[in-house]
Amino acid sequence: MKAVVCKTWGLPDTLVVDELPDVVPGEGQVAIRVEAAGVNFPDVLIIQNKYQFKPELPFTPGGELAGTVTAVGAGVDRYKVGDRVIAFVGQGAFAQQIAVPMKSVMPMPPGMDFDIAAAITLTYGTSHHAVVDRAQLKAGETMLVLGAAGGVGLAAIEIGKALGxxxxxxxxxxxxxxxxxxxxxxxxxxxxxxxxxxxxKAATDGKGPDVIYDPVGGVYAEPAFRSIAWRGRYLVIGFANGEIPKLPLNLPLLKGASIVGVFWGEFVRREPKGNATAMAELMGWLAEGKIRPHISGRYALADTPKALNDMAARKVTGKVVIQPQR
Structure with missing residues (x-):
């Protein structure tokens, strides 16, 4: 099988496509033929060794995928060959095949296509955890989304509207x-x-937003926070701008506001039941048409460096996916 491999830390153009042995699932694992893999901003950082999650070299990047089960290991009773599934993994999705623990897999809803399935776990999972769990956004409140056209930004918009x-x-x-x-x-x-x-100020009649969703960081963080409403919640999602802002701590004091960290991957690890409940709600909203992932680009496996470069250059709206079988 073919897979994208990161052999040395660096920019996307340092990645190579190698021929690797076909996967064989171990005990408790599911082998999947990967039909689509979602591309996310952390992928750009991981290959440069600039992210919280630091795999050992060499490795195959890519954290989320959708595909078809091709084999199951001993002890796997929830899935069988031919099942269409979604998986969230730390690495390995930019490949034609992958073997993952059964606990990292969930069934694809009927009628969903692979591209949409591969685009929902990380961005919508992050935004649901942020907006619903961490910010506790309520109907009638106002949320400001920075970097709103990116994958997590569009997800946050849709989740905010679903909550009223x-x-x-x-x-x-x-x-x-x-x-x-x-x-x-x-x-x-x-x-x-x-x-x-x-x-x-003009968009909120001077009251400020109750929640600020910030995946960008950099120069926009402080002016946004200075505009927050009384008892507002400022969600720290990430730093796509490349600069980690340093907010003066008198600002949350003056507004009675909260700075709230959001780390979905750790939430998934520490609170799997909470994440399962969130994903079930998201799948329900998807079926109802309240959320609809925006796929702006599809790339062959060999074009993975271009997909990551487009992500790094902020040319992407919504989500882009790798189709490894192309």
Missing amino acids: ARVIAAASSDEKLEVCRQHGADALINYSTQDLREAI
Whole structure:
């Protein structure tokens, strides 16, 4: 089988496609033919050794996938050959085959295609954990989403609307904001052309957002936080900008506001039952049409470096997927 391999830490162009032995599932494992693998911003960081999760070299990147079960190991009783499944894994998804623990697998809902299935676990899982669990966003509240046209940003918009909140989308271009509008955003801010604080003030009648969802970091963090409402919750999702902001701690004091960390991968590890409940709710919303992953690009396995470069250059809206069998 073919797989993308990271042999040395570096930028996406250092990745290679190698021929590796076919996988054989061990005890408690499920072997999957990978039909689609979701691409996420952490993948760009992991191959550079810049992420919390640090695999040993060499390794195959890619954290989420959808495909068909080809074999099961001893002790596996929940899945059989031919089942269509989704899996969230630490690494290994950018390959034609993978063997994963049974606990990392869940069945694909009937009628779902592989690309959509591969695009839902990390982005929607992260945003559900952030918005529902950590922020406790309520109907009638207002949420500001920074970097709103990215995968987690669009997921946050849709989840906010599913909960009955008002959602303000902030992004770097009018084209990206149009995608946000199509996915339910009530108000739009172009922070490349507008003063962020003034635009937030105008969009909230001076009250500020109850929740700020920030996967970007960098220069937008402080002006956004200065605009937060009383008792607001500021969600620290990640730092796509590349700069970890340093917020003055008098700001949360003055607003009675909270800075709330969000680390979905650790949540999955520590609280698997809570994650299972969240994923069940997301699948229900998907069936009802309340969420609909936006797939903006599909790449062959050999084009994985281009997919990651596009992600790093912030050219991606929503999600892109690798189709390893191409």
